[in-house]
Amino acid sequence: MDNLNVIIIYENPQTLSHLETLVLKFEENLEVEWFSDEVKAITYIKKRKVDAALIEITNSSESRMELAKNIQDINQDISLIFCSNTIDLAYDCIQYYPADFMITPIDPLRLQRTLFRITKMQNGFLTPKKIGVKINSSYMLVDIDEILFFERVSRKTLIHLVSGEIIESYEGIKYFEEKLNNFNFFRSHQSYLVSVNKIIKIYPDSFTNNYNISVTNCKKEIILSKRKYYTLKETLI
Incomplete structure (x- = not known):
């Protein structure tokens, strides 16, 4: 299978540190770019192939919902993964048909399964249900x-x-x-x-x-x- 091209858009430095540790476990199968700036993330998506976007959201991050919409407007085939420190935002994310919604700290096994499922989907072995x-x-x-x-x-x-x-x-x-x-x-x-x-x-x-x-x-x-x-x-x- 081809490697998965992932962008990670984070808000908190603690989340960045946590995700960096997790991603190291899957680095053989991933090509990852990191962003804290939404404009730079959108610019990157317009120029490069992106298979999945992992977006951190908080109670005060309405702009991240707008970011998710913009990503899908650019390329609806990009799989979205949301992560948050509260389950309360899960309902707001449903409208973007995410591949997953995860509570931080992220469960490594769950992230691995989600990324593997997206990889299979991107390679034509699996379709959303x-x-x-x-x-x-x-x-x-x-x-x-x-x-x-x-x-x-x-x-x-x-x-x-x-x-x-x-x-x-x-x-x-x-x-x-x-x-x-x-x-x-x-x-x-x-x-x-x-x-x-x-x-x-x-x-x-x-x-x-x-x-x-x-x-x-x-x-x-x-x-x-x-x-x-x-x-x-x-x-x-």
């Missing part, structure tokens, strides 16, 4: 394998699950399309995003020039535009 869904003022983690399709209705996006449950979110379908870019989801229509793995049938619509898609465990017909039909056909063949 969950996606964070914003529901009003809270976030819910949903198993990607449980999602049948997304449906845009009015100002809401309905997430249809294998279980029959429907989750409502105010995020647009485009948002989920980008997040699930590497998970075999297909934009069949402006109002639908469907899991290709769950498709069981594609057939012409009796009343329009479009097609319909049937998925497992669901009676609802998903619209497939005529223009998208040929693209999906090439994907499946």
